[in-house]
Amino acid sequence: MPVSLILSLCLFKLLSWSISLGSGTSGGTLAPLLTIGGAIGALAGHAIEGVFPGLAINLPLAALVGMSALFAGASRAVLTSIVFALETTHQTNSLLPLLAACAGSYSISFLLMENTIMTEKIARRGTKTPESYESDWLEKWTVGEVATRSEVFLADTSTLPEVYQYLRQTTTKCQRFVVLDTDHHFRGIVSLSALITYPDQTAPLHVVMAAKQYPSISPTSSLKDAIELMTRKQVDMLTVVSADESTIRILDYTNLFSAYQTGLREYTHREKHISVRKSLSKRFAYAKKGKQTPWKSGALSGNE
Structure with a gap:
């Protein structure tokens, strides 16, 4: 499949999907995620193959990994994404790449997103959507x-x-x-x-x-x-x-x-997400002043 066709499929599918979900309809998230993720994986495989031709990138495997990784990050259903990819393709040799890509995608989604793509619209309406089982x-x-x-x-x-x-x-x-x-x-x-x-x-x-x-x-x-x-x-x-x-x-x-x-204080302290933006701003502030960050200069030690 030509790269231009894959790129067009990715961009236009993303555009039509955004218009469809933005109009207020519910549903239609699974197939577009797989299509866009597969196109992104194939494009990434083409890019890596162009920079490092000696790696012999398997483009179908790259598309499969991209498809599963995007779905795992958007829905936070890691095992579902991996098993779905294996059952539909019967490519057992793709297990390790799928595990690594889906785990990384889930970690990024957990750190940067409060809700999944399945519950974001419900949360915006004011309905509580817990992401995990919580004890009363x-x-x-x-x-x-x-x-x-x-x-x-x-x-x-x-x-x-x-x-x-x-x-x-x-x-x-x-x-x-x-x-x-x-x-x-x-x-x-x-x-x-x-x-x-x-x-x-x-x-x-x-x-x-x-x-x-x-x-x-x-x-x-x-x-x-x-x-x-x-x-x-x-x-x-x-x-x-x-x-x-x-x-x-x-x-x-x-x-x-x-x-x-x-109980609310305990839950808030336990579920506090990592602030990537705050961490990066601290690093840039120390870089502008020409100083080392505290965790590199050894200023913090022990219980500090």
């Missing part, structure tokens, strides 16, 4: 690890004026309190807003608690189970009580936000 952060932690201990314990026989006086003496900043009976058994929890807004300000505490009951959950349950329970019961906090009542804690929305923020 809310299933990693148990309720007992996140819930906070109550600093104030109130008796269920105390009246509201007695509770207010006790709270003024403790100068606590807690907004939610654990209520116990005369035998120090757990009765429930009550919030400061519920105490203040209760109509009868002379009522005992167990009467105030009866107006608003909060469900309890085991310390070994996951945060996801806690959120589902809070959603079903339409409450903003839960009591965390062990079977023997040795552990009594309170789980509210602030604990859930803190756990989610911790």
Whole structure:
């Protein structure tokens, strides 16, 4: 096939493909990728053969490698690209070139692209498209690890004026309190807003608690189970009580936000991509100043 024909096929196919996808249609990505990749591989083989004629480049193999490499980089389906090329051509001697080219193409795509060609348009519409399987952060932690201990314990026989006086003496900043009976058994929890807004300000505490009951959950349950329970019961906090009542804690929305923020920071730090542009700008800046980069001059060592 003449080089001019291969070049025309590559350019016009790329142009028509861009117009087709840019018009808003979905699909039609596989065949154009294979056509454009095969043409690029054949052109690269022709170029290398012209510069280094002694290498004896196999042009069909170069087209096959280019086809698979472009598809692997655009879709990040490395094994699919390799197996597809082998199954359609039965050229087992092309396995090593396919492995090297597809692995390199995938690495470049992973470093420079946030989404694949299959999910880019979906991501632009605002739909989250995870590139890999992710564990649910809310299933990693148990309720007992996140819930906070109550600093104030109130008796269920105390009246509201007695509770207010006790709270003024403790100068606590807690907004939610654990209520116990005369035998120090757990009765429930009550919030400061519920105490203040209760109509009868002379009522005992167990009467105030009866107006608003909060469900309890085991310390070994996951945060996801806690959120589902809070959603079903339409409450903003839960009591965390062990079977023997040795552990009594309170789980509210602030604990859930803190756990989610911790998981988000861990995920962002782990999934941070390499900034090639920032690395190159640093190299050029040091070159203009006539200095060596820190990693070459030995300025950084140890934990630095």
